[in-house]
Amino acid sequence: MSANHIEIVQKAKNPRKWNVRSRLQLRPNSDDDRQQYSCRGLHPALKDSPTTLVASVILSVLHPPDPPLITGYPKGDILQEGEQRSLTCRVTGGNPRPWVLWYRHGRPLDPAVAVTLQSLRADATVSTKAPVSNVREEGSVSSVQQVVGSRHEDGAVYECRVTSPLLPRPLSTNVTLSVHYGPAWVEVTGPTVAAAGQQFAVTCRTSPSNPPATITWRLQGNRVTSGAQLIKEDEGGGWVTSSEMTYHLARSRKVSELTVECIAQDEKGDNIVSQTHVISIIKRPGWPVVEVEETEEGAEIAAGDTVNAVCVSEGGIPPPDVLMYKGDEKLPITVVYEGAVTRARAEVKVTAADNGAKVRCDVINPRRRSQSALTKVLVLNSRPGR
Structure with a gap:
């Protein structure tokens, strides 16, 4: 701030008295805002006086603020x-x-x-x-x-x-x-059913994270290797990591399902998320064997008799579906699963027209492929002595 001080001394109307006027011209800046300026009167008669002649003013200088x-x-x-x-x-x-x-x-x-x-x-x-x-x-x-x-x-x-x-x-x-921030979730996609001897692929994708998350795989609880991880920038921010794991299921492996787990974690390993994917393993059932049980040992089958047609198939994961037919007629059956053996039984009341009729057993695996076995029923018109 610059200032110009002018002091003027004038005779008062009363004899032997003087008036003093002091003028201070200021060019204030922002530093003078809220500064106090005082005018103090000094005189020999006030040397020992308790009274001080002072007048003060506080400047208010309008000025813009500094940058934030x-x-x-x-x-x-x-x-x-x-x-x-x-x-x-x-x-x-x-x-x-x-x-x-x-x-x-x-x-x-x-x-x-x-x-x-x-x-x-x-x-x-x-x-x-x-x-x-x-x-x-x-x-x-x-x-x-x-x-x-x-x-x-x-x-x-x-x-x-x-x-x-x-x-x-x-x-x-x-x-x-x-x-x-770490991934909030992972998503695993892939087949839910696989056949023995088949190669399948499972894909895992993370939610956005920053920096990109790392994916690891576990199969039946054991860590396995996978292909290269793909990282893409998400439109909403962050990075999405994806990985694909391929696996060849050996025919000799005796399991009914595989558990695949995708694990994603952030850079420090503080944020870990995972998802499990279960794949059911299917194996073809054995060729069915169908036969007709006689009512008595060595007895012939006559019209009007009721006979049991039995179809047996070994193996198959999961157990197969069974259908039985007499000619083109679908037969009601009872299916029993005993360990690895599937046994279906149908009660058939035969007539003379059924002589030489074919009984067919279809064994259908989960992949909708069927295997069939045929047998013939020989029916006599009547038993001797009747």
Whole structure:
């Protein structure tokens, strides 16, 4: 600040008295805002007097604020998922008091206050009213914004804008958050049924994470190797990791199902998610054997007799379905599973027309392939002696 001091001494109307006028011309700047200036009267008669002749004034200098500064998140810093931070925007100077507002991706976090400030600027009025979130300190105004690390905050731009009637446009500064977060889930896709001797492939895909997650595979609880992991950037942020595991199921392996587990974890191994996929193993059943049981040893079958047709098949995972026919007529059957043996039984009441009729047994595996066996029923018109 520059100043020009002029002092004028004049005779008073009363004899032997003098008037003294002192004028101080100032060219104030922002540093003079809220500074106190005092005029003190000195005189020999006041040397031992308890009274001091002083007049004071505090200057109010209108001036715009300085550019804002954001603290609490240094450049290049990384937030961990769930970590909380306090972003503080502080602006020094400014008379009248400036307003500090937070924006995220260009949108105000307190829209109501933003509308109020736009109205005040349109009126071109000087007001000391400020948002309630602003905290006034000696010579500065600050506002605190709380953030929590998450996928949605990764890459988020937080901007602090300072508004004042003395500014042609707001002053602003911003920070861009970088958040590390692990995958929230994995998805396993692949066949639910596989045949012995078949090669199959299972694919695992993670939800977005930053940095990319790592995938490992386990088959029947044992870790297995897989092909190269594919990493793609997700449109919503983060990276998606996918991996494919291929496996050849040996015919000699005696299992009814395979358990495949995909495990994904973040860089530090703190966040681990997994999903299990179960594949049922099917094996072809053995060729069926069908026969007709006689009612008595060596007895012939006559019209009107009821005979039992039995179909037997060994093996098959899962146990096969069985259908039995007499000619083109489907027979009602009872199926019994005994260990690895499937046994179907049909009761057939024969007539003379059934002489030489064919009884067929179809064994159907889960892949809808059937295997058939045929036998003939010889029926006499009547037994001797009847």
